[in-house]
Amino acid sequence: MPELPEVETIAAGVNAQVRGDTIQSVWVSSRKEPFKTPAAELQTGLVGRRILRVHRIGKHIVCDLGYGKRPPQRSQESPPEPPEAQWIVHLGMTGRLLVCDSGAPTAPHTHAVLTLASGRELRFVDPRRFGRLTLRPFAGEPGETSGFRGPGQEPLAITPDAFAKLFHGRHTPIKAALLNQKLLHGVGNIYADESLFRAGIRPRRLAWRLTRAELARLQSSLATVLQEAIALGGSSVSDYVDANGVRGFFQLEHRVYRRTGIPCLACGTPIRRILIGGRGTHYCPKCQR
DNA sequence: CATGTTTCCTGACAGC
DNA sequence: TGCTGTCAGGAAACAT
Numbered sequence: 001m002p003e004l005p006e007v008e009t010i011a012a013g014v015n016a017q018v019r020g021d022t023i024q025s026v027w028v029s030s031r032k033e034p035f036k037t038p039a040a041e042l043q044t045g046l047v048g049r050r051i052l053r054v055h056r057i058g059k060h061i062v063c064d065l066g067y068g069k070r071p072p073q074r075s076q077e078s079p080p081e082p083p084e085a086q087w088i089v090h091l092g093m094t095g096r097l098l099v100c101d102s103g104a105p106t107a108p109h110t111h112a113v114l115t116l117a118s119g120r121e122l123r124f125v126d127p128r129r130f131g132r133l134t135l136r137p138f139a140g141e142p143g144e145t146s147g148f149r150g151p152g153q154e155p156l157a158i159t160p161d162a163f164a165k166l167f168h169g170r171h172t173p174i175k176a177a178l179l180n181q182k183l184l185h186g187v188g189n190i191y192a193d194e195s196l197f198r199a200g201i202r203p204r205r206l207a208w209r210l211t212r213a214e215l216a217r218l219q220s221s222l223a224t225v226l227q228e229a230i231a232l233g234g235s236s237v238s239d240y241v242d243a244n245g246v247r248g249f250f251q252l253e254h255r256v257y258r259r260t261g262i263p264c265l266a267c268g269t270p271i272r273r274i275l276i277g278g279r280g281t282h283y284c285p286k287c288q289r
Numbered sequence: 290c291a292t293g294t295t296t297c298c299t300g301a302c303a304g305c
Numbered sequence: 306t307g308c309t310g311t312c313a314g315g316a317a318a319c320a321t
Contacts, residue, residue, distance in 0.1 A: 001314065059315080093314055094299080109299090128298045130315060151316095172292065181316075189314070278294075279314070 002091040003059060004155065004186030005229035005250065006240055010097055011061045013243030014122070015054035017099045022050045022117040023065075029111040036134040045085060045135040046114060052083055058150035058185030061089040061097060064138075083138045086148050092130025098123045099243050152185035155222055163219045167207040174210060174218070175203035176277045187222065190235055190257045193282045195222035197256045202288045203281045204274070228253065256282040 002010065026046045028039040037045070049065040056062065064083035089097055098107075100121050106113075112124040112133060124133065139145050153162065166183045167174070177183060178192040187195075196203050198221035201214055210218070229235060234248030237258065241247055255265050260273040264284040274281050 003315095090315085092298095092316085126298095127300070128314085130298070132316090170291085176292085179315085277292095280312095 001093050001188055001190070001237065002095065002234070002240060003188035003191055004056070004226055005191070005232075006234035006242075006248065007059050007061060007091065007186070008056045008230050009234045009242045009248065010091075011054050011056040014061070014063075014097055014099060017120070017243065018051050018116060018118075018122060019053050020051065021120070023047055023114050024117050025115045027113040027115075036132045037136075042112075042133060042135050046087060049085065051116075052081060056186075057148060058152065058154070058181060059090060059188070060148070060150060061091070062148055063087040063089070064147070083147060085135060085137050086140075088134040088136065088148055089124065090132040090134075092126065092128065092132065094128040095124065095126040095131030096241065097243060098125060098241075098245065150185045151181045152183050155184045155186055155219075156226060158184070158219075160216060160219060164212060164215045167210060167215065170207035172207055173204045173276050174201060174207045175279075175281055177207040178222075179277065179279065186226075189279050189281075190237070190254070191222065191225050191229065193257045194225045194254060197283060197288060198225060200288055203276055203283050256284060258282065 023046050026043045028043055030039070046065070050067065052064040052066045054061060054063050063086065065085045065087060066081045067084055089095070091097065100123055102115065102119055102121050107123070107125045109127040110123055110125045114122040116122065124131070136148065138147050140148065153166070167177055170177050175192055175196060178187050178195070179189070193203070195218060199214065199217040201210065201218060229248075229250040232248055232250040232253065233242060233246065234240060235250040235254065236247040237251050256271050259271045259282060261270050263269065264271055264287060267284065267286045269284055269286040271282055272285050274283075
């Protein structure tokens with residue numbers, strides 16, 4: 001399940017390969033709409049556009065798109081071309097965004113294929129179809145000028161004060177709050193469990209009852225876990241691969257996630273699994289209070 | 290508004 | 306072997 005580190009890895013990989021390329025044609029699956037933007041609109045909106053860059057916001061992959069075939073001619077010193085539109089890819093549970101040679105065999109559950117001027121293809125594959133594709137003008141909302149910002153705040157950029165404030169007065173388990181994308185975006189089940197373990201906090205603790213010190217610990221644990229995971233190319237659970245089909249290695253560093261019944265690496269107590277907000281939650285009953 | 294529950298979807302896996 | 310049943314989970318829609 002792609003979370004922030006996986007999405008970061010994919011976005012960086014795609015960016016390295018397709019930045020500056022032009023979208024020549026677009027094929028979209030005719031199956032039941034797996035998209036936010038209707039297929040026809042997606043198709044006409046993407047064709048002919050140039051990919052200015054690909055980056056990550058929360059769990060979203062954002063492709064900044066320029067004019068393409070009719071670029072306003074600019075000199076070397078002029079500021080970068082402003083995006084005209086943004087193609088936003090959310091991978092859901094099982095989505096993949098792959099850069100392939102056009103001859104490569106088409107994987108099952110391929111829902112969109114963008115053929116690029118370089119001859120390569122950008123393919124969106126998603127067996128479980130929880131992924132979403134959206135095309136929006138650069139300034140999507142009225143009065144907005146900066147492009148897509150995502151639903152919440154960046155866990156790697158937020159200040160300690162703002163981090164603490166997010167959980168103020170929240171009568172919900174801290175685990176549920178960490179997963180709430182309107183607060184922090186990018187944190188999913190794996191990194192919520194892993195950061196709570198490293199901070200020594202029980203996932204069922206109510207967010208508003210955490211002390212300032214615990215919140216500070218949680219923030220730094222979360223940042224550490226996310227940064228380590230990015231460095232290792234993400235966690236390959238289920239069948240996650242990056243833009244080039246390469247697996248990540250952070251799953252080897254998991255201390256609680258999907259380790260139910262296995263002795264805790266710190267104290268030997270068996271890891272416990274409970275349900276919070278319908279999500280499997282793993283923790284050490286001794287290390288986490 | 291804030292919080293909890295249901296729904297979408299398919300592959301993987303357990304059990305017979 | 307092959308069938309059936311259960312489960313995972315992000316986020317939107319719906320309910321409380």
